[in-house]
Amino acid sequence: MKIAVFVKQVPDSAAKLSVDNGAVNWGDAPLVINPWDEYAVEAALQLAEKHNGEVAAISMGGEDAKEALKHALAMGAGSAMLISDAALANADAAAAAKVFAAAVQKLGGVDLAIFGKQAIDSDTGLAPAMTARVLGWPALTMLAAIPALDAGAKTIKVERAIEEGRQVVEGKLPAVLSIVKDYAEPRYPSFMGIRKASKAEIPVWSLADLGISAPESKVRWTEISAPPAREVTSEMVTGANADEIAAKLADLIIAEGVL
Amino acid sequence: MAGTWVYVDHFKGAALPASYEAIAAAKTLGGPVTALVFGEGVEGLAQTAFHYGADEVLLAEDASLADYRAEAYASLLSKLAKEQQPDAMLFPTSTRGREIAAMAAIDLDSGVLPDVTEISKDGDSIAATHPIYAGKLLSKVTVSAKPALITLRGRAFGKPVADTSRSGNVTKVAAAVAEGDLQTKVVDYATVEGRVSLADAGVIVSGGRGVANNPALTPPAEITDEKEKEIWRAQQGFLMIGELAQAMGAAVGASRAAVDAGYIPYANQVGQTGKVVSPDLYIALGISGAIQHLAGMRTSKVIVAVNKDPDAPIFKMARFGVVGDLYEIVPALTKALKERLSK
Ligand SMILES: Cc1cc2nc3c(=O)[nH]c(=O)nc-3n(C[C@H](O)[C@H](O)[C@H](O)COP(=O)(O)OP(=O)(O)OC[C@H]3O[C@@H](n4cnc5c(N)ncnc54)[C@H](O)[C@@H]3O)c2cc1C
Numbered sequence: 149m150k151i152a153v154f155v156k157q158v159p160d161s162a163a164k165l166s167v168d169n170g171a172v173n174w175g176d177a178p179l180v181i182n183p184w185d186e187y188a189v190e191a192a193l194q195l196a197e198k199h200n201g202e203v204a205a206i207s208m209g210g211e212d213a214k215e216a217l218k219h220a221l222a223m224g225a226g227s228a229m230l231i232s233d234a235a236l237a238n239a240d241a242a243a244a245a246k247v248f249a250a251a252v253q254k255l256g257g258v259d260l261a262i263f264g265k266q267a268i269d270s271d272t273g274l275a276p277a278m279t280a281r282v283l284g285w286p287a288l289t290m291l292a293a294i295p296a297l298d299a300g301a302k303t304i305k306v307e308r309a310i311e312e313g314r315q316v317v318e319g320k321l322p323a324v325l326s327i328v329k330d331y332a333e334p335r336y337p338s339f340m341g342i343r344k345a346s347k348a349e350i351p352v353w354s355l356a357d358l359g360i361s362a363p364e365s366k367v368r369w370t371e372i373s374a375p376p377a378r379e380v381t382s383e384m385v386t387g388a389n390a391d392e393i394a395a396k397l398a399d400l401i402i403a404e405g406v407l
Numbered sequence: 408m409a410g411t412w413v414y415v416d417h418f419k420g421a422a423l424p425a426s427y428e429a430i431a432a433a434k435t436l437g438g439p440v441t442a443l444v445f446g447e448g449v450e451g452l453a454q455t456a457f458h459y460g461a462d463e464v465l466l467a468e469d470a471s472l473a474d475y476r477a478e479a480y481a482s483l484l485s486k487l488a489k490e491q492q493p494d495a496m497l498f499p500t501s502t503r504g505r506e507i508a509a510m511a512a513i514d515l516d517s518g519v520l521p522d523v524t525e526i527s528k529d530g531d532s533i534a535a536t537h538p539i540y541a542g543k544l545l546s547k548v549t550v551s552a553k554p555a556l557i558t559l560r561g562r563a564f565g566k567p568v569a570d571t572s573r574s575g576n577v578t579k580v581a582a583a584v585a586e587g588d589l590q591t592k593v594v595d596y597a598t599v600e601g602r603v604s605l606a607d608a609g610v611i612v613s614g615g616r617g618v619a620n621n622p623a624l625t626p627p628a629e630i631t632d633e634k635e636k637e638i639w640r641a642q643q644g645f646l647m648i649g650e651l652a653q654a655m656g657a658a659v660g661a662s663r664a665a666v667d668a669g670y671i672p673y674a675n676q677v678g679q680t681g682k683v684v685s686p687d688l689y690i691a692l693g694i695s696g697a698i699q700h701l702a703g704m705r706t707s708k709v710i711v712a713v714n715k716d717p718d719a720p721i722f723k724m725a726r727f728g729v730v731g732d733l734y735e736i737v738p739a740l741t742k743a744l745k746e747r748l749s750k
Contacts (some may be wrong), residue, residue, distance in 0.1 A: 159700070164698070165544055172540075210666070241519060241521075244518075271522065271540065273505055273521060277509035281481070281510040285590075308500050311418070312502070313597075315474075316593070317593050320590050327555065366512075366516070367548055367551075370552075372547075373547075378724060380723075381729055382723070382725055382726065382727075384729070391742075393736060393739070394736060394742065397729060401688065401711065406687040407610065407688065
């Protein structure tokens with residue numbers, strides 16, 4: 149079974165962000181693999197281990213995105229490739245999905261294309277369903293568990309985490325999946341894995357290598373700004389004992405008109 | 408001109424409140440508003456859509472639409488949009504709304520503005536605000552193609568008012584894909600323990616790692632493992648928090664530290680890698696206020712924090728703060744609120 153897992157390099161979740169000349173600045177915060185993608189890599193590895201499969205990690209981005217791929221390799225992915233092309237600088241989610249679909253086609257014979265739930269920088273969460281649609285494959289998104297998969301019969305049964313609980317769905321392979329946190333804790337890279345990853349030569353694919361021209365982006369970003377500072381006048385509530393504090397606090401909350 | 412379409416998202420016939428918020432938001436764009444209701448036995452939703460301001464409803468009822476399936480729903484939406492060419496389509500940001508919008512964008516060669524908190528007419532197109540980096544930044548976005556596909560964050564657009572005297576024209580439409588051509592099948596549903604609808608909650612009470620910190624609580628003798636004892640203590644604490652929540656009709660949230668330690672399910676996690684929420688009232692109990700937690704609740708209208716540590720960063724966000732032990736404050740606050748709210 150052949151599995152492609154998509155990962156993205158993003159600023160650390162603890163980064164303090166600002167806007168400089170219209171561009172996002174994350175100061176000296178490190179870039180890391182998108183936290184949601186670690187669950188995707190974990191799912192890919194578990195499925196490969198169970199079904200004698202191979203895992204290829206794919207990222208789209210600049211040279212620094214190789215670090216996210218190295219993280220996936222260190223966790224245990226068998227191979228990695230970077231899609232990099234100047235023409236993708238302002239790609240929207242739909243354009244990216246067309247590129248991801250082309251990468252899946254180029255790999256060939258892929259049974260599962262796996263994504264994290266969303267990227268913590270652009271926060272769109274659109275890539276899995278869009279990529280599935282471009283490929284014409286079913287999108288089985290927000291998976292908390294994969295109770296059954298038959299690689300021979302090419303069928304899969306999944307549990308989706310939806311707002312109302314879990315939806316159990318059966319589908320056919322090939323399919324696009326997205327994975328949520330309930331699936332399993334991502335493993336830490338092993339020492340051997342880190343050594344292997346640090347030596348890995350990661351091939352870079354351009355759009356020409358994928359055999360496509362730059363897909364047109366329909367979404368335009370006109371401005372990025374910091375949100376207005378939260379104007380709070382903080383008031384510390386004190387009193388002789390818990391009951392007195394609670395009574396004051398209850399009155400204050402009710403006076404705000406939010407109950 | 409076909410105006411603005413709104414996808415009425417529902418689960419087994421119960422609409423998400425954000426669906427009606429979307430209808431109200433569509434009204435602000437001017438032009439006619441058409442609501443789309445897909446499912447089986449969901450005609451009642453069409454009437455409610457009129458009450459909230461829809462001028463027309465496209466209703467598709469079919470056995471193949473009884474269970475939500477992305478392919479079936481998106482294909483129908485795309486087919487209708489190709490025929491009737493709306494200017495924009497609005498969806499509530501839900502797992503379903505996001506995914507059908509994504510698929511329809513591919514079918515219609517357009518783009519999606521996801522999880523936006525503001526929309527406005529900008530000449531012939533629509534400008535929207537999309538919080539990125541978990542709301543640490545805001546990006547202004549627009550789509551250069553039609554229809555613009557936009558998913559609206561729940562509770563960001565205000566509560567719509569129902570006018571039960573309104574009604575309108577329901578047009579029935581057929582499903583777009585035959586059952587045999589669909590690649591997926593819904594076989595079951597399972598409810599999850601501790602399921603919460605944080606996104607729709609007007610009031611949220613959240614607990615953090617501090618909830619485990621009550622040495623006075625003595626676990627039953629059969630629990631000998633230290634970690635198990637800690638989880639047991641925290642769960643007692645969350646029961647106590649549950650009573651406070653109940654007194655206010657609130658949902659219970661948690662920090663990631665509380666979730667990772669096994670005190671409470673992941674569905675309750677608020678923050679950058681949990682749910683981003685924006686209630687009218689957010690009460691943080693034993694939560695320090697790490698940047699990833701703040702990202703998930705900073706837009707709450709009124710924030711209240713109870714923490715033992717006067718230097719906890721959460722106090723900088725809080726309208727009201729109490730430096731103290733949550734195990735003393737919470738029961739007293741539950742009592743005080745019950746007394747006042749029952750009047
Ligand atoms: C990639 C990434 C993503 C993350 N995503 C999230 C996320 O989505 N949501 C999230 O919450 N965190 C997230 N975090 C974790 C975050 O950095 C913090 O570790 C976490 O929020 C801390 O939770 P806490 O405030 O409950 O615990 P702590 O920071 O340990 O704080 C506990 C607080 O309880 C107080 N306390 C203790 N006992 C009592 C008592 N009896 N009464 C009153 N107060 C008491 C203490 O003074 C302290 O302030 C993420 C981290 C990373 C790296």
